Amino acid sequence: MRIYLDDERTTPEGWTRAYWPDEVIKLLKAGGVEEISLDHDLGDDERGTGYDVVLWVEEAVALHGFVPPRMRVHSANSSAREKMEAGIRSIERLSAEKSKP
Template sequence: MKVFLDDERLTPEGWHRVYWPDEAIELLDTGAVEEISLDHDLGDDARGTGYDVILWIEEAVALRGFRPPKIIVHSANSPAADKMRAGVLAIERLAATNSFPERDGT
Protein backbone atom coordinates (compact mmCIF):
# COMPACT_ATOMS: atom_id res chain seq x y z
CA MET A 1 0.00 0.00 0.00
CA LYS A 2 1.10 3.56 -0.76
CA VAL A 3 -0.05 6.22 1.70
CA PHE A 4 -0.32 9.93 0.90
CA LEU A 5 -0.62 12.27 3.91
CA ASP A 6 -1.82 15.72 2.85
CA ASP A 7 -4.62 18.18 3.49
CA GLU A 8 -4.75 19.98 0.13
CA ARG A 9 -2.93 18.33 -2.79
CA LEU A 10 -4.61 15.90 -5.15
CA THR A 11 -3.97 12.28 -4.29
CA PRO A 12 -1.77 10.57 -6.87
CA GLU A 13 -3.36 7.62 -8.63
CA GLY A 14 -2.75 4.37 -6.80
CA TRP A 15 -2.21 6.01 -3.41
CA HIS A 16 -4.41 5.80 -0.29
CA ARG A 17 -5.19 9.30 1.03
CA VAL A 18 -5.07 10.19 4.72
CA TYR A 19 -5.44 13.63 6.27
CA TRP A 20 -4.02 13.18 9.79
CA PRO A 21 -0.94 11.59 11.36
CA ASP A 22 -2.96 9.14 13.46
CA GLU A 23 -4.53 7.75 10.27
CA ALA A 24 -1.11 7.28 8.68
CA ILE A 25 0.29 5.68 11.84
CA GLU A 26 -2.64 3.28 12.06
CA LEU A 27 -1.88 2.07 8.53
CA LEU A 28 1.87 1.93 9.16
CA ASP A 29 1.26 -0.21 12.24
CA THR A 30 -0.37 -2.87 10.07
CA GLY A 31 2.93 -3.44 8.26
CA ALA A 32 1.20 -3.16 4.88
CA VAL A 33 2.61 0.25 3.89
CA GLU A 34 5.41 -0.02 1.34
CA GLU A 35 5.67 3.69 0.58
CA ILE A 36 4.52 6.86 2.33
CA SER A 37 4.57 10.46 1.13
CA LEU A 38 4.31 13.13 3.80
CA ASP A 39 3.29 16.77 3.93
CA HIS A 40 4.20 18.68 7.09
CA ASP A 41 1.49 21.32 7.53
CA LEU A 42 -1.91 19.67 7.69
CA GLY A 43 -4.11 22.57 8.74
CA ASP A 44 -4.37 21.86 12.49
CA ASP A 45 -1.09 21.52 14.37
CA ALA A 46 -3.03 20.35 17.44
CA ARG A 47 -3.89 17.19 15.45
CA GLY A 48 -0.28 16.81 14.38
CA THR A 49 2.04 17.24 11.43
CA GLY A 50 3.87 15.00 9.02
CA TYR A 51 6.87 15.19 11.35
CA ASP A 52 4.86 13.29 13.96
CA VAL A 53 4.74 10.36 11.53
CA ILE A 54 8.52 10.55 11.10
CA LEU A 55 8.95 10.45 14.88
CA TRP A 56 6.64 7.44 15.17
CA ILE A 57 8.52 5.54 12.46
CA GLU A 58 11.89 6.37 14.04
CA GLU A 59 10.75 5.14 17.45
CA ALA A 60 9.20 1.99 15.98
CA VAL A 61 12.42 1.16 14.10
CA ALA A 62 14.60 1.84 17.15
CA LEU A 63 12.51 0.08 19.77
CA ARG A 64 10.52 -2.61 17.95
CA GLY A 65 12.56 -3.46 14.87
CA PHE A 66 9.85 -2.01 12.63
CA ARG A 67 10.72 -2.21 8.95
CA PRO A 68 10.17 1.29 7.54
CA PRO A 69 8.57 1.89 4.17
CA LYS A 70 10.11 4.12 1.53
CA ILE A 71 9.53 7.66 2.84
CA ILE A 72 9.00 10.70 0.63
CA VAL A 73 8.70 14.25 1.97
CA HIS A 74 6.62 16.51 -0.27
CA SER A 75 6.10 19.48 2.07
CA ALA A 76 6.43 23.03 0.69
CA ASN A 77 7.47 24.23 4.16
CA SER A 78 11.25 24.25 3.57
CA PRO A 79 12.49 24.31 7.18
CA ALA A 80 10.01 21.61 8.20
CA ALA A 81 10.83 19.52 5.13
CA ASP A 82 14.54 19.72 5.99
CA LYS A 83 13.78 18.58 9.55
CA MET A 84 11.67 15.71 8.20
CA ARG A 85 14.41 14.66 5.74
CA ALA A 86 16.92 14.61 8.61
CA GLY A 87 14.50 12.28 10.40
CA VAL A 88 14.32 10.07 7.32
CA LEU A 89 18.13 9.82 7.28
CA ALA A 90 18.09 8.83 10.96
CA ILE A 91 15.47 6.18 10.21
CA GLU A 92 17.56 4.83 7.33
CA ARG A 93 20.64 4.60 9.59
CA LEU A 94 18.66 2.79 12.28
CA ALA A 95 17.07 0.43 9.75
CA ALA A 96 20.49 -0.38 8.27
CA THR A 97 21.53 -1.81 11.65
CA ASN A 98 18.48 -4.11 11.68
CA SER A 99 18.35 -7.28 9.64
CA PHE A 100 15.27 -7.52 7.40
CA PRO A 101 14.37 -10.19 4.87
CA GLU A 102 14.00 -8.83 1.36
CA ARG A 103 10.48 -7.62 0.48
CA ASP A 104 8.99 -9.35 -2.59
CA GLY A 105 12.39 -10.54 -3.72
CA THR A 106 13.76 -6.99 -4.13
Template structure:
Protein backbone atom coordinates in the same frame (compact mmCIF):
# COMPACT_ATOMS: atom_id res chain seq x y z
CA UNK B 1 -0.05 0.11 -0.08
CA UNK B 2 1.19 3.62 -0.86
CA UNK B 3 -0.01 6.30 1.56
CA UNK B 4 -0.18 10.03 0.82
CA UNK B 5 -0.54 12.36 3.84
CA UNK B 6 -1.82 15.78 2.83
CA UNK B 7 -4.58 18.27 3.58
CA UNK B 8 -4.81 20.06 0.21
CA UNK B 9 -3.04 18.36 -2.70
CA UNK B 10 -4.75 15.87 -4.96
CA UNK B 11 -3.94 12.25 -4.16
CA UNK B 12 -1.85 10.60 -6.86
CA UNK B 13 -3.42 7.66 -8.66
CA UNK B 14 -2.76 4.40 -6.85
CA UNK B 15 -2.20 6.03 -3.46
CA UNK B 16 -4.36 5.92 -0.32
CA UNK B 17 -5.14 9.37 1.09
CA UNK B 18 -4.72 10.22 4.76
CA UNK B 19 -5.46 13.62 6.29
CA UNK B 20 -4.00 13.19 9.79
CA UNK B 21 -0.98 11.52 11.40
CA UNK B 22 -3.09 9.13 13.49
CA UNK B 23 -4.64 7.76 10.28
CA UNK B 24 -1.20 7.10 8.83
CA UNK B 25 0.02 5.46 12.03
CA UNK B 26 -2.97 3.11 12.04
CA UNK B 27 -2.18 2.13 8.44
CA UNK B 28 1.50 1.63 9.32
CA UNK B 29 0.51 -0.68 12.17
CA UNK B 30 -1.05 -3.06 9.63
CA UNK B 31 2.38 -3.66 8.07
CA UNK B 32 0.90 -3.17 4.58
CA UNK B 33 2.40 0.26 3.85
CA UNK B 34 5.23 0.02 1.30
CA UNK B 35 5.64 3.70 0.53
CA UNK B 36 4.76 6.89 2.38
CA UNK B 37 4.77 10.48 1.10
CA UNK B 38 4.37 13.18 3.75
CA UNK B 39 3.30 16.79 3.87
CA UNK B 40 4.28 18.71 7.00
CA UNK B 41 1.59 21.34 7.53
CA UNK B 42 -1.83 19.72 7.75
CA UNK B 43 -3.96 22.63 8.97
CA UNK B 44 -4.08 21.80 12.69
CA UNK B 45 -0.69 21.39 14.38
CA UNK B 46 -2.41 20.17 17.55
CA UNK B 47 -3.47 17.06 15.61
CA UNK B 48 0.11 16.65 14.40
CA UNK B 49 2.21 17.09 11.28
CA UNK B 50 4.03 14.85 8.86
CA UNK B 51 6.98 15.05 11.23
CA UNK B 52 4.80 13.44 13.93
CA UNK B 53 4.58 10.34 11.74
CA UNK B 54 8.35 10.25 11.29
CA UNK B 55 8.90 10.46 15.05
CA UNK B 56 6.57 7.49 15.52
CA UNK B 57 8.35 5.48 12.81
CA UNK B 58 11.75 6.26 14.32
CA UNK B 59 10.57 5.05 17.71
CA UNK B 60 9.21 1.84 16.18
CA UNK B 61 12.47 1.17 14.34
CA UNK B 62 14.52 1.63 17.52
CA UNK B 63 12.22 -0.12 19.99
CA UNK B 64 10.55 -2.81 17.89
CA UNK B 65 12.77 -3.36 14.87
CA UNK B 66 10.16 -2.06 12.45
CA UNK B 67 11.22 -2.14 8.80
CA UNK B 68 10.17 1.33 7.55
CA UNK B 69 8.45 1.80 4.20
CA UNK B 70 10.04 3.92 1.48
CA UNK B 71 9.73 7.47 2.83
CA UNK B 72 9.52 10.81 1.01
CA UNK B 73 8.49 14.39 1.71
CA UNK B 74 6.37 16.58 -0.55
CA UNK B 75 5.98 19.56 1.81
CA UNK B 76 6.41 23.10 0.48
CA UNK B 77 7.57 24.23 3.94
CA UNK B 78 11.33 24.38 3.30
CA UNK B 79 12.52 24.36 6.93
CA UNK B 80 10.13 21.55 7.84
CA UNK B 81 11.21 19.63 4.73
CA UNK B 82 14.84 19.79 5.90
CA UNK B 83 13.90 18.57 9.37
CA UNK B 84 11.81 15.75 7.90
CA UNK B 85 14.53 14.69 5.45
CA UNK B 86 17.01 14.57 8.33
CA UNK B 87 14.59 12.36 10.25
CA UNK B 88 14.24 10.05 7.23
CA UNK B 89 18.03 9.76 7.03
CA UNK B 90 18.17 8.88 10.73
CA UNK B 91 15.39 6.29 10.33
CA UNK B 92 17.13 4.69 7.36
CA UNK B 93 20.46 4.59 9.20
CA UNK B 94 18.85 3.02 12.26
CA UNK B 95 17.06 0.44 10.14
CA UNK B 96 20.34 -0.52 8.43
CA UNK B 97 22.08 -0.95 11.80
CA UNK B 98 19.33 -2.93 13.52
CA UNK B 99 19.55 -6.65 12.70
CA UNK B 100 15.85 -7.05 13.64
CA UNK B 101 14.83 -5.05 10.56
CA UNK B 102 16.55 -7.38 8.07
Protein backbone atom coordinates in the same frame (compact mmCIF):
# COMPACT_ATOMS: atom_id res chain seq x y z
CA MET C 1 -0.18 0.18 -0.19
CA ARG C 2 1.19 3.68 -0.72
CA ILE C 3 -0.02 6.40 1.65
CA TYR C 4 -0.24 10.10 0.78
CA LEU C 5 -0.56 12.39 3.82
CA ASP C 6 -1.87 15.80 2.80
CA ASP C 7 -4.69 18.21 3.56
CA GLU C 8 -4.90 20.07 0.23
CA ARG C 9 -3.09 18.52 -2.72
CA THR C 10 -4.72 16.04 -5.08
CA THR C 11 -3.90 12.44 -4.19
CA PRO C 12 -1.79 10.81 -6.91
CA GLU C 13 -3.30 7.82 -8.67
CA GLY C 14 -2.56 4.57 -6.88
CA TRP C 15 -2.08 6.20 -3.47
CA THR C 16 -4.31 5.98 -0.38
CA ARG C 17 -5.17 9.38 1.07
CA ALA C 18 -4.70 10.24 4.74
CA TYR C 19 -5.41 13.61 6.33
CA TRP C 20 -3.92 13.14 9.81
CA PRO C 21 -0.83 11.47 11.33
CA ASP C 22 -2.90 9.08 13.45
CA GLU C 23 -4.47 7.67 10.27
CA VAL C 24 -1.03 6.99 8.79
CA ILE C 25 0.25 5.42 12.00
CA LYS C 26 -2.79 3.13 12.20
CA LEU C 27 -2.11 1.94 8.63
CA LEU C 28 1.60 1.46 9.38
CA LYS C 29 0.75 -0.64 12.44
CA ALA C 30 -1.59 -2.79 10.34
CA GLY C 31 1.22 -3.58 7.88
CA GLY C 32 1.42 -3.78 4.12
CA VAL C 33 2.57 -0.18 3.59
CA GLU C 34 5.28 0.03 0.92
CA GLU C 35 5.72 3.80 0.72
CA ILE C 36 4.55 7.00 2.36
CA SER C 37 4.71 10.58 1.10
CA LEU C 38 4.33 13.22 3.78
CA ASP C 39 3.23 16.83 3.91
CA HIS C 40 4.17 18.72 7.08
CA ASP C 41 1.47 21.36 7.54
CA LEU C 42 -1.94 19.71 7.71
CA GLY C 43 -4.11 22.62 8.81
CA ASP C 44 -4.33 21.85 12.54
CA ASP C 45 -1.00 21.47 14.37
CA GLU C 46 -2.90 20.29 17.45
CA ARG C 47 -3.86 17.15 15.48
CA GLY C 48 -0.29 16.78 14.31
CA THR C 49 2.04 17.23 11.37
CA GLY C 50 3.85 14.96 8.98
CA TYR C 51 6.85 15.14 11.30
CA ASP C 52 4.84 13.22 13.91
CA VAL C 53 4.78 10.26 11.51
CA VAL C 54 8.56 10.48 11.07
CA LEU C 55 9.01 10.50 14.86
CA TRP C 56 6.71 7.49 15.30
CA VAL C 57 8.53 5.48 12.62
CA GLU C 58 11.93 6.38 14.10
CA GLU C 59 10.85 5.19 17.55
CA ALA C 60 9.24 2.02 16.16
CA VAL C 61 12.44 1.14 14.28
CA ALA C 62 14.71 1.89 17.24
CA LEU C 63 12.66 0.18 19.94
CA HIS C 64 10.52 -2.43 18.22
CA GLY C 65 12.40 -3.55 15.11
CA PHE C 66 9.77 -2.03 12.82
CA VAL C 67 10.74 -2.30 9.16
CA PRO C 68 9.97 1.12 7.64
CA PRO C 69 8.45 1.67 4.21
CA ARG C 70 10.09 3.97 1.67
CA MET C 71 9.52 7.50 2.90
CA ARG C 72 9.49 10.85 1.11
CA VAL C 73 8.47 14.41 1.87
CA HIS C 74 6.41 16.64 -0.43
CA SER C 75 5.96 19.60 1.95
CA ALA C 76 6.39 23.16 0.68
CA ASN C 77 7.53 24.22 4.18
CA SER C 78 11.31 24.24 3.57
CA SER C 79 12.49 24.22 7.20
CA ALA C 80 10.03 21.45 8.11
CA ARG C 81 11.05 19.52 4.99
CA GLU C 82 14.71 19.63 6.08
CA LYS C 83 13.80 18.43 9.59
CA MET C 84 11.65 15.59 8.21
CA GLU C 85 14.30 14.53 5.69
CA ALA C 86 16.92 14.46 8.47
CA GLY C 87 14.58 12.20 10.45
CA ILE C 88 14.16 9.91 7.44
CA ARG C 89 17.95 9.67 7.04
CA SER C 90 18.17 8.71 10.72
CA ILE C 91 15.49 6.03 10.19
CA GLU C 92 17.41 4.66 7.21
CA ARG C 93 20.63 4.46 9.28
CA LEU C 94 18.84 2.78 12.19
CA SER C 95 17.12 0.33 9.88
CA ALA C 96 20.42 -0.56 8.18
CA GLU C 97 22.10 -1.13 11.56
CA LYS C 98 19.23 -3.34 12.75
CA SER C 99 19.38 -5.47 9.59
CA LYS C 100 23.11 -6.27 9.96
CA PRO C 101 23.80 -9.85 11.08
